Amino acid sequence: MSRPAPGPRPVALLLPGQGSQYARMAAGLLPSEPVFARAMDEVFTALGDRGRALRVQWLAERPEPPCDDAAFAQPLLFAVDYALGRLVLSWGIRPVALLGHSVGEVAAAVLAGVFRLEDAARLVADRVSRAARAEAGGMLAVAASAARLEPYLGDGVVIGAVNAPLAAVLAGPEIPLAKAAWRLASDGFACRRVASATAFHSPLMEPVLEGSEQLIAAAGRRAPALRVHSGYTAVPLSAEEAVSPAYWAYQPARPVLFWPALDTLLAEGDRLLLEVGPGQGLATFARRHKAVRTGRSTVAALSPARPGGAEADRQALERARDTLRAEGYGLDG
Template sequence: MTTREPRPVALLLPGQGAQHPGMAVELYDREEVFTAAMDEFFAFLPDGGAVRSDWLTDSPRVSLDDATRAQPLLFAIGYALGRAVAAQGIHTSVLLGHSVGELAAAALAGVFGLADAAALMSARTEVMAHTPAGGMLAVAATPEEVLPHLCAHGNGLGVAARNAPKQTVVSGTEPSLSTVDLAMSRDGLFSRRVPAVQAFHCPAVASAARAWEVAFARVPLCPPSVPIVSTRTARRISDGEARSPEFWAGQLATTVLFWPALDALLAGGRFTLVEAGPGGTLSVLARRHPAVRRGDSEVVPLLPSRPEGSWKSWDAALSRLSGP
């Protein structure tokens, strides 16, 4: 009997919209490396105590859908899971992050240290606090079907993410976002609100991206020690891009090319796609890819889509990743 050669691990790190109450809380104080990484990040984050409290309570003072909570927590959970996976002796061959997940990927790859990452996340929150109220819509349509509506209903609207061939995220400020939502519905395009109360990855936050670039200019930036397939460019990040403040800050206002990036990754070989974050959204998307459907690559989420069962899901994922 022959043993199948294990596939290399590609870590997928989710972004805004994946958050939910109770996410990964069962691992805290139970998985040593995960807990230490979370506490280390909270210690560096200026309002880390408040973020930690809102994460661990059933009655948060600030909603976890607000960027001041969702963004640092998604970063921290993705980073801490990556560290915990490595501590189990599981080698990550490549990283792919969605929106703020790409920042977690950069930290895991050593582009910047955790203290600097906390400063960058704090600066991200600060620049976004000065943007108008807005949000995002997940639309069951192609970008080509969506774009005419965006052009007709406001300059601040944009395609925030290309998540799958017929799954596009639209972002913008109010009231334009609600107007375009109604117009698309009248045209038979189904949409739903992404859990977010700010616009990301659209022209409306271009000035915030430029302001955020100042924070990156203060931070030492290094080439990644682990390859990162960027969802800004849908290809591997070059050493020059990794050292560029504009490359990282500009991500805030540009489209997240998740599906093209995943396509580029899977065109290069067979992988075990490990989702290191809550919600299971990236796992659902990845399972639609032809390379996964035909069995060339597989998907292993570390956490469940709901808060209950996080420890069981983590344990089961480790068994799969460590098995023959």
């Protein structure tokens, strides 16, 4: 379908979270993209001693702890999302909206000016330390609607994310989640474990999050300078929510409503959705939306769909640049 509106479609950034990580994600951009490299170093510096060790882990072929460990995934996802977002901003692109998934929303908050980078890095580090004390659990992606999964909930297993009409994530304690996975497979549902050793976005996280508001309350916070679509309320983040310690503190225990938030975003008008983070998980979900399927909106990603080394990183980035140029954006830098 042709698009009647003249001029380039406004850009909205999608920032992925837990489950998108892999070894050396986006590391192939270090030699050729100085803005990205500097932004990554800013995060590592903000993380202090832990940041120096994390940089070594990021560049390792087989990181230890492994990729699905929150100690690796959470801070590095935050760093890569933030650094790729900074790269897009350096091109002269001013996004009309940012939509982050899980820890991706913290990166979005920094790009939008809600948090200083140093304060957000402390928030992420605090989440990681708290997650390490949580009861053993995990997450399970299922090709089904949230409503269809109701019979499989219970014993601590809940809907952890709604990513698309037929793509939901269950989260909960390890043994009940394994039982739910067995029942789902027996009933013919396609499901797979998410790369997470923690039951994020479930009540299992609530006990370890108690007291985390104090750290956030001590940080500087302000209303977003760029519109942030909340993955927890599915509507734009209000000024009151942006400065609320409770809003940020308990995110790891709340379900991610990515699809409802995307639906709200695309109802505002035609958009060029640009995934800034490792992989193309959010771009894949977004391509299922009617606004994208009909051609009114479109999707691009800065990273390859699957890990492929430095050349794949550079090629994916160049394809994203080409998409922006074809849309009518004259890129700086």
